Amino acid sequence: MNGQTFNATAAIIRDTFREAFARKIFWGFFGCCTALLLFLMFIMRVDVVAGALATVSIFGNSLPSTNVQNLVQQTQSVIAGVLYYAGMALAVFASAGLVSAVFEPGRIELLLSKPVSRTHLLLGRFAGNVLVVSANILYLVIGSWIIFGVKTGVWGAGFLLSSLCTIFIFSVLLAVIVLIGVLLDSSAVAIMVTFALMIITPILAQKATLERLLSSEWSRDVLRVLYYVLPKIWEVRGIVQNLILNKPVESWMPVWSTAIFGAVVLAIGIWRFQRRSY
Amino acid sequence: MDEYAIETEGLTKVFRSRWSKRELKAVDDISIRVPRGTTFGLLGPNGAGKTTFVKMLLSCTHPTSGRAKVFGRDSQEPEARRPIGYLPENHRFPTYMTGWGMLEFYGALSGMDSASRRRRIPELLNLVGLDERAHHLRLGKYSKGMLQRVGLAQALIHSPRLLVLDEPSDGVDPVGRKHIRDVLNGLEREGVTIFLNSHLLAEVELFCREVVIIQKGKMALSGTVASLTSGSGYKVEALGVPESLETELRSRARSFRSVEGTLELLFASREEANWAVDRLRASHCELESLARTRSTLEDVFMKTVDGPISGVTAQ
Numbered sequence: 001m002n003g004q005t006f007n008a009t010a011a012i013i014r015d016t017f018r019e020a021f022a023r024k025i026f027w028g029f030f031g032c033c034t035a036l037l038l039f040l041m042f043i044m045r046v047d048v049v050a051g052a053l054a055t056v057s058i059f060g061n062s063l064p065s066t067n068v069q070n071l072v073q074q075t076q077s078v079i080a081g082v083l084y085y086a087g088m089a090l091a092v093f094a095s096a097g098l099v100s101a102v103f104e105p106g107r108i109e110l111l112l113s114k115p116v117s118r119t120h121l122l123l124g125r126f127a128g129n130v131l132v133v134s135a136n137i138l139y140l141v142i143g144s145w146i147i148f149g150v151k152t153g154v155w156g157a158g159f160l161l162s163s164l165c166t167i168f169i170f171s172v173l174l175a176v177i178v179l180i181g182v183l184l185d186s187s188a189v190a191i192m193v194t195f196a197l198m199i200i201t202p203i204l205a206q207k208a209t210l211e212r213l214l215s216s217e218w219s220r221d222v223l224r225v226l227y228y229v230l231p232k233i234w235e236v237r238g239i240v241q242n243l244i245l246n247k248p249v250e251s252w253m254p255v256w257s258t259a260i261f262g263a264v265v266l267a268i269g270i271w272r273f274q275r276r277s278y
Numbered sequence: 279m280d281e282y283a284i285e286t287e288g289l290t291k292v293f294r295s296r297w298s299k300r301e302l303k304a305v306d307d308i309s310i311r312v313p314r315g316t317t318f319g320l321l322g323p324n325g326a327g328k329t330t331f332v333k334m335l336l337s338c339t340h341p342t343s344g345r346a347k348v349f350g351r352d353s354q355e356p357e358a359r360r361p362i363g364y365l366p367e368n369h370r371f372p373t374y375m376t377g378w379g380m381l382e383f384y385g386a387l388s389g390m391d392s393a394s395r396r397r398r399i400p401e402l403l404n405l406v407g408l409d410e411r412a413h414h415l416r417l418g419k420y421s422k423g424m425l426q427r428v429g430l431a432q433a434l435i436h437s438p439r440l441l442v443l444d445e446p447s448d449g450v451d452p453v454g455r456k457h458i459r460d461v462l463n464g465l466e467r468e469g470v471t472i473f474l475n476s477h478l479l480a481e482v483e484l485f486c487r488e489v490v491i492i493q494k495g496k497m498a499l500s501g502t503v504a505s506l507t508s509g510s511g512y513k514v515e516a517l518g519v520p521e522s523l524e525t526e527l528r529s530r531a532r533s534f535r536s537v538e539g540t541l542e543l544l545f546a547s548r549e550e551a552n553w554a555v556d557r558l559r560a561s562h563c564e565l566e567s568l569a570r571t572r573s574t575l576e577d578v579f580m581k582t583v584d585g586p587i588s589g590v591t592a593q
């Protein structure tokens with residue numbers, strides 16, 4: 001990447017941030033995250049008395065606990081799980097508009113007329129969008145990690161790692177949003193498809209059960225193909241929770257197969273973008 | 279160094295609707311050459327394919343067949359677009375940008391470093407006539423004419439060698455148009471090639487050296503403005519002109535015609551016409567008529583676009 005390409009790509013990323021600010025996407029996110037952090041700070045009262053013995057009170061109910069670490073980790077795991085789904089849904093809503101904005105007639109022509117390849121245009125926008133969302137997710141996760149740490153003295157790295165997984169899954173979903181934006185110029189359809197993925201994949205995750213329910217062999221094949229092809233949002237969430245609870249991760253297959261899915265979808269998006277006439 | 283700023287070969291774009299089989303040849307086999315440093319006008323009625331043609335030059339739209347080259351480079355390469363400044367038709371610049379921010383962004387995309395952007399931006403905003411207030415106003419609050427001006431500034435930010443303008447004076451008041459024309463004239467003097475799409479024939483006539491008229495995607499007429507409008511001038515008709523005088527007059531006339539003893543001469547300027555009258559009267563020839571003829575670009579355009587039969591005749 002030479003200097004000019006670097007400048008141009010950096011400009012696209014900066015512009016994505018500026019647009020996120022202007023559309024109040026960034027601040028909306030930031031506001032939600034801050035509210036969550038404040039909620040954590042005031043609702044959860046943790047009193048650590050003499051090391052291991054503690055009374056943790058959540059929502060006013062005192063829970064006698066012999067293992068603070070365990071409890072904190074479980075709480076973190078719940079929060080990471082909520083953040084994983086709720087945060088992702090918010091991020092998808094916010095990003096769909098951010099992506100399709102560049103394909104608007106009257107705007108795309110000027111972008112395409114610049115000496116920047118279409119691949120760079122699309123990847124720059126993609127990276128900018130991932131960074132906007134990452135900034136917020138990191139803020140929320142690091143913020144709650146510090147709150148937990150200060151209050152309980154438990155500083156597990158697993159919780160921090162979970163933010164990376166959330167960002168990772170978000171990038172995969174964003175690839176889907178980008179592809180649909182390129183194909184159909186529609187942020188509404190992009191949101192629908194992404195949500196459908198978020199709903200379908202946890203169901204597909206129950207592959208073993210479903211296989212028993214299905215009667216014909218071909219429908220079981222379809223199920224297996226769908227399972228292996230589609231991103232494994234649910235299983236990755238399980239991996240996140242295992243990381244937080246310091247449990248071993250059985251298989252990384254969900255992560256790499258999801259990564260392949262994202263890469264292929266993004267590659268198709270770039271290919272279609274290059275072929276399209278505006 | 280390639281001698282042509284733009285060179286197209288059989289450039290064609292066929293739009294097919296997704297569901298039905300209907301086809302539309304928006305641009306049909308157009309081959310043109312625009313020499314460096316020329317001011318070139320692309321004319322044609324609405325829907326003739328002007329915008330589509332320009333978008334193919336910028337590789338915004340992919341041609342169905344044919345090729346386009348910009349300064350000798352295939353227009354498909356991103357590098358081919360580096361020397362081009364483009365002002366699109368019906369642009370919708372991001373409303374959250376300020377005038378300054380917009381130039382900053384598109385300047386960076388054009389490969390300028392931040393120091394040269396900082397230097398060029400105020401220069402250009404002032405050049406196109408946007409005042410201090412406009413520099414930091416969001417584009418969402420710009421008037422139509424202001425948007426057109428900032429659009430022009432954006433096209434000029436990286437000092438392009440080729441300027442492609444699609445209806446640049448759309449929505450600009452007459453004073454603004456004059457201003458834009460002055461800016462463009464200045465660029466022309468610096469040797470910038472200017473490619474203009476416009477409906478404003480009088481403006482094109484004033485500004486462009488060469489024009490192409492397209493209709494329904496096909497090239498209908500091309501030539502220099504001077505040659506296309508050569509019909510304009512002064513027509514002198516005289517009877518009984520002796521041969522020696524006729525030869526002398528014909529040498530100064532732009533065109534001539536002899537019909538049944540009447541000599542028709544067309545002169546480019548009033549001085550020449552008066553000189554001819556003096557010579558004719560000195561030789562005691564009879565003047566049949568003396569008239570100012572006009573063949574503006576508009577006449578040429580109307581004739582071309584309406585077809586030869588219903589053509590509007592020059593008055």
Ligand SMILES: Nc1ncnc2c1ncn2[C@@H]1O[C@H](COP(=O)(O)OP(=O)(O)OP(=O)(O)O)[C@@H](O)[C@H]1O
Pocket residue numbers: 278293294302304322323324325326327328329330331367
């Ligand atoms: N993306 C597209 N899909 C289908 N048809 C198109 C598309 N873009 C343009 N056309 C058609 O191509 C023809 C030429 O359009 P174009 O915009 O090039 O005309 P134009 O000469 O610029 O007209 P105007 O003077 O009104 O700007 C029109 O009939 C238009 O409907």
Ligand SMILES: [Mg+2]
Pocket residue numbers: 328329330367444
């Ligand atoms: Mg047009």
